[in-house]
Amino acid sequence: MKKSDKLLAKLNQSLAPEKEAPTPTVSSPSPKRNPRKPRPKKPAAPPKTTRRKPAATAPAPALSPIPEPPPAASPPDRAAQARDLVNQHLGLSLGAGMIPMPIVDVVAISGIQLKLITELSRLYDVPFTRHRAQAILLSLFAGVGSFSLATGVFGSLLKTLPGAGSLLGAATLPVTATALTYAVGHVFIEHFETGGTLLDFDTTTAKRKFEGLVAEGREKWQNR
């Protein structure tokens, strides 16, 4: 057995499946070895090969029931779930937009949008490659007309893209970050809803829709 496997097996064993509630005491130094009854040596504990075991296999003796994971969405619900995902990520990008440093802004914004695309891909069961998603994001952002982004810009990324708009104050940044996430989310929802994948994403048509969605997003969050 590899040393590391041995270590993990020992760790697993040391965590008994059921522990009695600790009796409240004044703090005392814990004895070197566990004073409770010695654990019986389990014959060949089944190796835990599955990576993600469903949680809470130990019976919960009391109170809080662990909520079941939601059932897989049927197609009519999926679009609604997808919109929920976008809304959740809008909150994230609004927060990230508060970062004053341009380079950090860019990474944070794209990270959130990448995460959004990852989760939408998962929801629609579409194969996801980070490389492809990043390429699509870059081309979408590059394509947005300088007018849409002129009043709110995200620093270094735009500087490196051809035809980028001018760099303006950070005051309008949070709105743009949210508008971009909104636009990314809805462009992808539409693409995935019509059966598209990351590989057949047509950026030329998408860019036009994207620009409209960014403007729409900015309208919605201008006063937030």
Next chain:
Amino acid sequence: MPLTITICNGKGGAGKTTLSVLLATAFNHAGHAAALLDRDPQATASRWLNETGDVPVAPADGSGDHRLLIIDTPPRLDSHLLHDALSQSHIAIIVTSPSPADLWSSQDTVATVRQHLPAGGHARLLFNQVQARTVLARGVDNLAARIGLPALKTRIGRRQTFQHAPLLGWSALDAVSREELLQAALEIASLAPPPPASS
């Protein structure tokens, strides 16, 4: 009543105070007004927020107008401060690192949480200080079931920027750290419906 989240572990050093402050900050940045209630007599969180002012500190009686209340607790399972905090919480988060000592302690903490968290409350493990590509990080996947609570999917890494945060606050954090915290905050918030927004 604000959505109340208790951060606990019977053992010190797992990252309760660090994550209490940083998660509260993350919630604020994500648009959910959060305050921190410092129930640890060590008062590290209070000192931290005195230094940086990132998050409002809730008064001792927990009153105030915020949607979320995060309670930092002492590293003592027998403390009534911990028990009281749990009994008024909707969510309990046991912070643990992948180290065996913290894991043993978190298992003991599960029992205390079950004793005091009201019925209908949600409890989760949050793996903190996880270093990628280490043996213990690899083992983390199987440990939640062993310990007896489901774990949040987000894991917080061991980052130097978290060490800088008590001095510089949120601005000490790089983008990756912030995203990690924002994701954890989002995951926690999705456990229970937030209270209706105050007008």
